[in-house]
Amino acid sequence: MKDLYPKVLEELLIRRNLLKRRLALLNDKKEELEKKINLAEERGIVVTDTLKSKYSSVVFNIAYLDVKHLTLKVYINTFYDEAENILASGIILAGQQNIKLIANLVRSKRFSVKYENTDFLYFVCLEECFQKCDKIYDNDNGISKEKYWSRMVNISMEVIERFRDKVNDFFRNNNESSYLKMMYEEVLFSVVFTEKKKYYSISHKKDVLKETINVISQIDLNGVVKTAMWKSDKNNKSI
Structure with missing residues (x-):
């Protein structure tokens, strides 16, 4: 049987993941509506009030869920920080070690x-x-x-x-x-x-x-790092 602390963290994590999935669906819907609006404007067609209303509603819901998602993130981090025990430091250390392993693997592949x-x-x-x-x-x-x-x-x-x-x-x-x-x-x-x-x-x-x-295309990209695909052209100028 789980103790209270892991139960609370597990419940918070489940809620946060649920919000992330809902946000992903809403962001997809937002992109879809933006394409429809942009297409209508390019063709000189008047964007209907219904379409504008749908877009505004989706944008509002994204902002609302994003606030809830960030709140849960802060809440989870607060619980985690308060632990201040071997478990917390152990998880961080293991994470750092694994990332270093992968960083070395990445470099070994050039x-x-x-x-x-x-x-x-x-x-x-x-x-x-x-x-x-x-x-x-x-x-x-x-x-x-x-x-x-x-x-x-x-x-x-x-x-x-x-x-x-x-x-x-x-x-x-x-x-x-x-x-x-x-x-x-x-x-x-x-x-x-x-x-x-x-x-x-x-x-x-x-x-x-x-x-x-x-x-x-309106930004001067010289000197800007482009990740994960930075490269130079044949004249060694930043593209």
Whole structure:
């Protein structure tokens, strides 16, 4: 029979995961509605009040659930911090050790690690992953930068998804258990790391969003770190 402390943490975690799933569904719905609105505006069609109302409702619900989700996160962390015992420090230490193992694995495969923390890792794909992309881009003489960036992000997603499986195989062999797994969460383009635990970026989790690519095209990207797909063009200029 479980004691009160693990019961509380388990219940809070279940609630938080439920909110995360609901948020994911709402964000998908928001993207779908945004595409419909953008398409209507591009065609010069008046966006109906019904569509506007649906979009506003979804945005409101996302904001509402996000607040609840963050509140639960703070609540869980408060319980965890108050423990101040061997269990808490042991979990942190184990997390750090496993991330270091994966960081070393990433480097052994010639990927470049840009940022690592207790429970996550950002790295850059190999140059050869983008060779076909480079050829059809040809220093802006081929496909547009928008399409070039889009393909690079999509390539990064495919490469990282495959590498995730190798990482989990490594965990299974190293820990002699399939309990611990690492998930692929996102590709950041572009991203700026300012200091530890502080960075800002545009996150791509499924498809490359043309709206964000359009925003990127208005930014001077020279000197900006592009993770997980930073690279230079043939003239050694930041793309």
